[in-house]
Amino acid sequence: MNTKNIPLFNLKQQHESIKEDLNKAALDALNSMQWLLGPRTKAFEENFAKTLGAKYCVACSSGASAIQIALMAAGVGRGDEVITTPFTFVATTTSVTLSGADFVFADIDPLTFNIDPKDIERKITKKTKAILPVHLYGFPADMDEILRIAKKYNLKVIEDCAQSHLAMYKNIYTGNFGEAAAFSFYPSKNLGACGDAGAVITNNKDIADLCQSIRHSGRSAGKAYEYDREGSTLRMDEIQAAILDVKLNHLKKWTEGRVQVAQMYRKYLAEVPQVILPPCEQNGTTQSYYVFTLRVKDRDGLSEHLKANNIGNAIYYPVPLYKQPCYSHLNINPGDFPHTEIAAKEVISVPIFPELTEEDVKIISDEIKEFYKNKR
Ligand SMILES: Cc1ncc(COP(=O)(O)O)c(C=O)c1O
The missing domain is CATH 3.90.1150.10 (Aspartate Aminotransferase, domain 1)
Structure with missing residues (x-):
């Protein structure tokens, strides 16, 4: 009989080990009076992109909003179908619905629990616009096959990297394979905020610009009250960015x-x-x-x-x-x-x-x- 208590996650121990740095970063952000889209968000975006070997990062309010923003920025919307896995957290599919598109399920591979490329190909219709693989548990999906299918049928690929921070597929960090990728910084995630936060990464400047607009109500670049498109209020706040930037070092x-x-x-x-x-x-x-x-x-x-x-x-x-x-x-x-x-x-x-x-x-x-x- 084991008498020791061993939790599934132990956020407290990690928090305690870097508490002073976190407190200072959060307090500085709080007292900066610049609580949104300030220097801390920018710094975290640059550092996270660099860590993953990606060109751009757009910080946002959660992993769910990151998926939605990434899909919208990739041009996925009403009338489109997105093929994804039914063996994932519900935000994968709710984000597809919020983008305006419909999701279609493909079964999983029994060994990896990730979406099975063979079933993706069976589920393609005239309406299919994108594939949304999830790197479940942090094990990379079969990206060679997914990219081959995407190329053959002219589909976009958006990766759900909510569970795969720093996981690599053939020596490249997950998140670098498709049009864009969504990360979650939910507190229990490998890189966790002290609240909700997420990010999109991409190597495409146009998509990065669109993501920046969509997270910020659809605002036209550099304009105060002009909107090129509809977006929503999906920004990351400066306090979370400051906290994440400290944790990213570890x-x-x-x-x-x-x-x-x-x-x-x-x-x-x-x-x-x-x-x-x-x-x-x-x-x-x-x-x-x-x-x-x-x-x-x-x-x-x-x-x-x-x-x-x-x-x-x-x-x-x-x-x-x-x-x-x-x-x-x-x-x-x-x-x-x-x-x-x-x-x-x-x-x-x-x-x-x-x-x-x-x-x-x-x-x-x-x-x-x-x-x-x-x-x-
Ligand atoms: C696979 C997957 N997708 C999406 C999300 C959504 O992330 P968030 O909770 O930050 O919205 C999560 C995390 O909870 C997840 O595990």
Whole structure:
């Protein structure tokens, strides 16, 4: 019986370790009297783009708004269809709807849990305008195939990088593959604000300019009350930008810490027949490990066992999006998504954060082994 409390996320420990810098940055921003679109937002945008090897970053109010802005800036809107995965956080699809377009689901690959390019190709219609892959759990989607399909059918690609900060696909950071990419800085994310925040990155100047306008009510560049298009109030505030800029200095080190924890899990859970570990890094493809997700037998039983032993865990995601009440009117047939159906029943995420110790990983792994002892 484990008596130690091991949470799924441990935001407090990380916050405490850089508290003085965060307090100073936030207070400076507060007292600057320039709370929106000031020098701190600009600095964070430059630094985040540079970190990812991208040309432009446009900071905004959340990951959800980043997806919406990116789609709108890429020219996706009313009458268009966007192909995406049903095995993701709901903001992926709500943002498509808010852009004015309709989403269409493609099933996932059973090994990576990411959108399956073969099913994308089956779902293309005359209305298809874009593909919206999600790098789920921080594991990069199959970008070579997605880009090949996009080129063949003349589609835009917008990456949902809400969970993939600093994850690489073939030695290039995710976010650099399509027209634009959306990042979330929700507090629990690998780079988390102290509130809501997000960003679009792009290597296309026209798209960057459009994103800047859309996040700022659709304002014409350099004009006070002239609007070339409709946008909304989707800016990031200066206090969040200041906080994120402090945290950005630690992101590489924190990501390495997550990778090390993942390696420990791989060591301790290598020979548990009921547990399938997430795919390994290969060919320059690295993971950000937003969460460490196992595919297991008797998932709900394991979840209860871990909870009873003070070990945090969560299911990302127990209900495929097409089964959500908000989408019941779409009458989508679950039978069309066999891999999503199984994944929703078998995945479980266990604690992973840079400060997690080897002792903690061993305790968690031992409890997992204990649960499956004497089970087939
Ligand atoms: C895959 C995915 N997409 C989009 C979002 C939306 O981000 P936010 O919560 O910052 O709006 C999240 C995060 O919550 C996410 O995990």
